[in-house]
Amino acid sequence: MSLLNVTFYFFYALVASSALALLFVKNIFHAALALLSCLLGIAALFILSMAEFAGVAQILLYAGGVVILLIFGIMLTNKSGAQPIPIKNTGLFGGLLVGSGLFFLLLFFTSKALFVLPANTNAGSIEKIGIELLTDYVLPFEITGILLLAVLAGAATIAGYKASRN
Amino acid sequence: MPIQPLYILSALLLSIGLVIVIVKRNAIMVLMGIELMLNAANINLIAFNQKVPMSVDGQIFSLFVMIIAVCETAVGLAIILQVYRHYQTSIPDEVNELKG
Amino acid sequence: MQGLADKLEWIQLSIAYAWPEIWLCISVVLLLFASLIQSNQNKWIDALALMAFLISLLLSALQFAESNTSMALFNGMLRLSDFSIYIKVLIDLAAVLTVFMSYAQQEKKGEYYALIATATLGAHLLCMSNHFVMAFIALELISLPSYALAAFGFQKKSMEAALKYFLFGSVASAIMLYGMSLLYGITLTLDFTSATFQQAVLYNQSYFLIISVCMVLIGFLFKLSSAPAHPWAPDVYEAAPTPLVAFFSVVPKLAGLSILLRFMQVLSLNGAASIRWYIIIGLVAMLTLTVGNFAALLQKNPKRMMAYSSIAQTGFLLIGVITLSEQGLHFMLFYATVFLVGNYLVFWYISFFEDRSISAIEQYAGTGKNYPFASIMLLIGLISLTGLPPTAGFMGKLFIFSSLWSSYESSEGMMYLLVFIVGLLNTVVSLFFYLKIPYQAFLKSESQVLIIKKSPLINLLGFILVMVLLGLFFMPSGLMGWLNRITFAL
Numbered sequence: 001m002s003l004l005n006v007t008f009y010f011f012y013a014l015v016a017s018s019a020l021a022l023l024f025v026k027n028i029f030h031a032a033l034a035l036l037s038c039l040l041g042i043a044a045l046f047i048l049s050m051a052e053f054a055g056v057a058q059i060l061l062y063a064g065g066v067v068i069l070l071i072f073g074i075m076l077t078n079k080s081g082a083q084p085i086p087i088k089n090t091g092l093f094g095g096l097l098v099g100s101g102l103f104f105l106l107l108f109f110t111s112k113a114l115f116v117l118p119a120n121t122n123a124g125s126i127e128k129i130g131i132e133l134l135t136d137y138v139l140p141f142e143i144t145g146i147l148l149l150a151v152l153a154g155a156a157t158i159a160g161y162k163a164s165r166n
Numbered sequence: 167m168p169i170q171p172l173y174i175l176s177a178l179l180l181s182i183g184l185v186i187v188i189v190k191r192n193a194i195m196v197l198m199g200i201e202l203m204l205n206a207a208n209i210n211l212i213a214f215n216q217k218v219p220m221s222v223d224g225q226i227f228s229l230f231v232m233i234i235a236v237c238e239t240a241v242g243l244a245i246i247l248q249v250y251r252h253y254q255t256s257i258p259d260e261v262n263e264l265k266g
Numbered sequence: 267m268q269g270l271a272d273k274l275e276w277i278q279l280s281i282a283y284a285w286p287e288i289w290l291c292i293s294v295v296l297l298l299f300a301s302l303i304q305s306n307q308n309k310w311i312d313a314l315a316l317m318a319f320l321i322s323l324l325l326s327a328l329q330f331a332e333s334n335t336s337m338a339l340f341n342g343m344l345r346l347s348d349f350s351i352y353i354k355v356l357i358d359l360a361a362v363l364t365v366f367m368s369y370a371q372q373e374k375k376g377e378y379y380a381l382i383a384t385a386t387l388g389a390h391l392l393c394m395s396n397h398f399v400m401a402f403i404a405l406e407l408i409s410l411p412s413y414a415l416a417a418f419g420f421q422k423k424s425m426e427a428a429l430k431y432f433l434f435g436s437v438a439s440a441i442m443l444y445g446m447s448l449l450y451g452i453t454l455t456l457d458f459t460s461a462t463f464q465q466a467v468l469y470n471q472s473y474f475l476i477i478s479v480c481m482v483l484i485g486f487l488f489k490l491s492s493a494p495a496h497p498w499a500p501d502v503y504e505a506a507p508t509p510l511v512a513f514f515s516v517v518p519k520l521a522g523l524s525i526l527l528r529f530m531q532v533l534s535l536n537g538a539a540s541i542r543w544y545i546i547i548g549l550v551a552m553l554t555l556t557v558g559n560f561a562a563l564l565q566k567n568p569k570r571m572m573a574y575s576s577i578a579q580t581g582f583l584l585i586g587v588i589t590l591s592e593q594g595l596h597f598m599l600f601y602a603t604v605f606l607v608g609n610y611l612v613f614w615y616i617s618f619f620e621d622r623s624i625s626a627i628e629q630y631a632g633t634g635k636n637y638p639f640a641s642i643m644l645l646i647g648l649i650s651l652t653g654l655p656p657t658a659g660f661m662g663k664l665f666i667f668s669s670l671w672s673s674y675e676s677s678e679g680m681m682y683l684l685v686f687i688v689g690l691l692n693t694v695v696s697l698f699f700y701l702k703i704p705y706q707a708f709l710k711s712e713s714q715v716l717i718i719k720k721s722p723l724i725n726l727l728g729f730i731l732v733m734v735l736l737g738l739f740f741m742p743s744g745l746m747g748w749l750n751r752i753t754f755a756l
Contacts, residue, residue, distance in 0.1 A: 008167055016175060019182045019202060028195060035198050042205055045175075046228075049167045051212045054225045058208075061232040066201060066239050073194050073243040077250040088191040099185035106177040111474040114451045115170045116217065129222050129229075135273040137226055139340040140403050143391065144233055146291050147407050150384035151237040153298055154414030157377045158428075159244035161420055173451075180444055187437050196433055203440035210447035218454050224447075227399050227456060231443060234406050238436055241413050245428045252422040 008048050015041035028074055036067045053126045172213035179206035193246045197239065204235050273341055280339040283346055286325040286354060290387040293318035294380050301376020308375060315379035316365045319386070323358035326390075330355055336753075342457050344394040348752040352599060353393040353524045356606055360516045361386045363610045366727055367509035367617055378418055381411040382513065389521035392489075398446045398456040401525055405442075405485060408518050409435050416506045416514075427505035434498040435488060442485020448478035458532055467533060471540045479533065480546070486529070489522030491515075491573075492580045493554040500561075503573035508620060511569060512613035515576040516606050519583070523602070527587050527595070531754075534590060544588045548681040551588060555581030555692040562699040566627055568616050571699060572609075575651060578696060579605050581689070585666050588685060589673040592754035597665035599749050604650065604662040604738060611647035611731040615640055618724055627702055634708035643728045645704045650735045652700040653693055658738030663693065665742075 018038040025031045039062040046055035089095075133141050179202050186199030208228040215224030281288070296318065300311050329351045336347035364382060388407025395401040413435060417428035450456055452475065453466035467475065488495040503511045533543050558578030565571035583605070586598020618640055624630060634641040650659035667686065674682035738745060 012171060012175060016178060019179055022198060022202070023182055023186060028192060031195060031198060035201065038202070039205065042209060045167070045172070045209065046212050049172070049212050049216060051215065051225045051228070054208075054212055054228050057229055057232055061236055062201075062205075065236050069236075069239050069243055070194060070197065073197075073246060076247060077194065089189045090191055092189050095185045095189035098188060099181040102184060103177055103181040105477060106180070107174065109473045109477055110173070111452065111470060111472050114173060114214075114448075114474075128220075129225060131270070132222055132226055135270065135277070136341045137343075137399065138277055139343045140230060140399050143387075143403055143407065144230065146294055146384065146387065147237060147403070147410065148233070149298070150294055150381060151241055151410045151414070153301070153377055154381050154411060155240045155244040157374055158241075158414055158417050159247050161248065161374075176444075176447075183440070184437075187433075193429065193433070197436075200433075200436045200440055203437070204443060207440070207443040207447040210444070210451060214447070214451040214454070217451075223456050224450060227402075227447075227450070230399055230403060234403070237406070237410055241410050242432050242436065245413065245417055245425065245432055248417060248425045249429050252425050 004048070008045070011041045011044040011048070014038075015045065029071075032067060032071050032074060035070070036063055039063050039067065053129050167213075167216070169213045169216065172209055176206040176209040176213070179203070179209065193242075193249070197242050197246075200238070201235060204231055207231060276341055280344075283329070283337070283339055284344075286322050286329065286358070287387060287390050289318075289322050289325055290383055290390065293322070294383045294387065297376050297380035297383060299376075301374070301380060304376045311375045311379065312365065312369065315368075315375075315382075316362065318379075318383060319358060319361040319365055322386070323355065323362055326351060326354040326358050330748075338396065339394075342460070343397050343400045344391070345396040345459065346394060349595070349599075350394045350524060352749070352752060353520050353602075354390050356520055356603060357386060357389045357393070357517050360513060360520075360606055360610070363614075364509050364513045367512060367610075367614060368507075370507075370509075370617070370621065373420065374418065378415070381415050381418075382510075384411040385415070385513070385517065389517045392521040393524035395525065396457060396459050396528075398450070398458060402439075402443060402446065404521075405439060405489060405525075408489065408521060409439060412514060412518065415510050416502050418510065419505060419507050421505070423505040424507075427502045431498050431502045434495075438488035438495055439485050441481050442483075442488075445478045445481025445484070448474075449482065452478065458529065464532060464535055468535055468538060476541060476546075479543075482529070483526075483546070483550075486522050486526045487550065489518045490526065490580050490584075491519065491577055492550060492584065493557045493577065494550075496554070496557065496577050499577055500565075500570045500573040503576075504567055504570045508569065508613055508617035511572070512610055515572070515609055515613075519576070519580060520602060520606075523583055523587070523598075527590075527598075530587055530590060542679075542681075544590065544679070545681050547584060547588050548685050551581045551584035551685055552688045554578070554584065555688055559692045559695045559699070563695070565699070567625070568627055568630075568703060571627070571702070572612060572616065575696070575700070576609065578692065579609075579651070581692070582663070582666055585670055585685060585689065588682070589669050591669070591673065594669040594673065595754055596746065596749045596752065597662075597669045599752065600742070600745060601662035601666050603745060604658040604735070607731050607734050607738075608647050608650035608657075608659055611728060611735070612644065612651065614724075614728055614731070615644040615647065618728075619644075627706060630703050630706040631710035632707070634704075635711075639725055640728070641704070641707045643725070643732055644707070646732050646735060648700045648704060652697050654697075656736060656739050658735045658742070661739055661742045 015038050018034045021034040022031055025034060043055045043058035046058055183199045183202035187196050190196055208231055211224040211228045297315060300314055304311055336345060338345050361382060385408050388404050392404035395404050413428055413432040416431045417424055452470050453463045455462045457463060484495055491499040530543055533539060555578055558574045558581060562571050562574035565574060583598060583602060586594050646657060650657035653659040653663035670682055670686050
């Protein structure tokens with residue numbers, strides 16, 4: 001087993017175990033930390049799969065953006081000074097049934113065509129991503145800008161609204 | 167890196183995300199479940215991208231997915247914050263003024 | 267780098283065909299600027315929004331008049347065709363009508379209209395998209411502003427509705443995304459109209475393909491508010507502001523319908539596919555019709571009732587996707603047009619009566635005597651949604667069922683016959699709940715004193731919509747003449 005493989009399976013186990021931990025933790029803050037380690041592990045898997053840019057973006061956007069937002073959300077919705085809200089489960093049996101059903105459905109019916117690797121795997125460089133983003137993907141790229149603008153305006157409007165004027 | 171283990175991992179993450187969405191009674195926890203599901207799709211996109219030589223389609227799609235995930239979290243948290251202000255809870259079951 | 271120069275030239279050429287979308291981007295920014303200097307009761311923001319949507323309607327209509335053949339834009343991200351342009355015209359029309367209805371919106375007008383413009387832009391892009399990346403982003407461009415807009419009543423209830431809408435929608439789009447990633451794994455391309463995609467689909471007619479396609483369908487069906495992805499609709503419709511409810515019940519539906527149709531057309535491989543996809547859509551349509559109509563019978567709130575009604579109408583629209591023929595497409599577009607007009611008419615008067623604090627079906631008692639004109643207009647709208655003469659809704663249902671019948675005759679598929687029977691039965695059922703409000707209005711006498719407020723201007727727009735409905739009944743050939751130009755090559 002090469003060093004690369006060992007690293008790969010180390011992060012693989014990290015992602016799988018922290019995702020499972022997310023399912024079973026009782027404290028919501030611990031859940032956020034489990035999510036963080038899961039997302040960082042996924043970033044490492046991306047880098048090992050020759051997608052360096054996506055890996056770095058994963059660290060910046062998910063670990064640096066989404067998780068921080070979630071932690072802010074947790075802090076803002078906890079009554080100050082009170083004990084953290086324990087997470088309750090309902091319909092655990094049904095949920096696990098649906099989840100494991102989906103899991104085995106996806107594994108059982110997998111077509112072999114999914115895993116055929118061509119002879120030369122050649123991932124694109126960051127330069128290639130840049131060129132593609134501004135040629136083939138220029139429209140989604142620009143539209144995402146509009147989306148970010150409108151969504152942030154909308155989120156700020158909702159979050160900042162106080163019914164004081166009436 | 168081998169594709170099959172990555173695919174199994176992504177199926178696992180999707181299923182765990184779905185279980186969290188169904189089972190957990192906390193809106194922020196449900197949001198985390200949704201993030202897991204989006205990440206499952208991202209792992210697939212990156213893994214399958216290795217099959218196509220000289221192409222970065224999957225990687226670019228995953229970048230867009232990350233941006234959308236950030237937007238979704240922002241809107242979701244804004245709504246959860248207002249729900250909390252009105253109901254003093256972020257537990258979907260206790261938010262039930264509308265029937266159904 | 268010859269390829270690169272070609273791509274850049276293609277982008278430059280594409281801009282000339284994307285003016286409605288570019289204009290909508292500009293209006294989002296303009297409206298957000300307007301929101302910075304607004305105060306309450308600013309009528310000029312309404313005027314600005316009205317102008318923005320009228321210009322985009324004009325630009326789309328001009329595109330339709332030019333009669334393009336199908337062409338790919340922006341390096342294959344979008345495909346502009348008569349079909350998508352017609353859907354764009356309908357979407358812009360809906361946006362204009364929404365602005366007319368929004369006179370009652372008091373607070374945060376700039377942001378309100380900016381978010382509507384964003385959702386309209388998303389709908390424009392979704393009905394043209396040709397590529398999974400574009401479809402996903404366009405879908406989110408409709409969804410994310412919609413979640414925010416659902417909260418714009420700023421009441422306790424609307425926050426709850428927005429939360430449900432958000433959680434449901436995010437899960438649906440995450441599952442759809444996973445389906446897209448699986449299809450990418452199978453076909454190794456994200457452009458789902460390309461030959462590579464079709465070839466790969468042809469070689470992989472397996473259960474796995476069905477699973478991945480069904481996952482993608484969940485996202486589309488959520489936008490259509492079709493069963494089994496419908497439970498968000500009644501709550502959101504009950505709590506969101508009425509103009510937005512009218513918007514949600516038409517715009518995402520039309521955009522989702524067009525992407526669904528295009529996707530299904532690709533998957534059917536011009537009949538070469540061994541998986542019969544129309545069976546899946548047929549099951550969805552029958553479930554949607556039944557759930558929508560039977561649940562609507564039990565409702566006491568008119569907006570909740572209209573939510574189930576719009577779910578049921580989705581079932582009829584899906585019939586156009588089942589038949590998957592050029593004639594079926596024309597009839598579906600005719601039905602969609604009639605549905606848009608009838609739906610807006612009904613919501614127009616529901617909001618009219620809401621202003622007079624009538625918000626439950628029983629409270630409509632006696633309105634026929636106190637507001638005779640408004641009640642008759644509402645009656646005509648409801649009759650059109652049921653599909654009775656002399657309204658265009660009758661012609662729409664007639665066309666839809668006749669296209670379904672001819673599909674059955676040509677292919678002898680049992681599914682077509684089943685959908686036909688279920689559709690007819692449901693039309694009868696729908697009569698009972700659509701006529702609940704007119705029954706209260708005309709046959710019951712009022713129990714309490716009503717405050718009568720006159721408002722001739724509001725009735726003018728209602729009258730125009732009614733004239734359209736009646737006109738399309740007596741002369742459907744006018745609209746059909748335009749629609750016949752649309753070819754099946756989407």
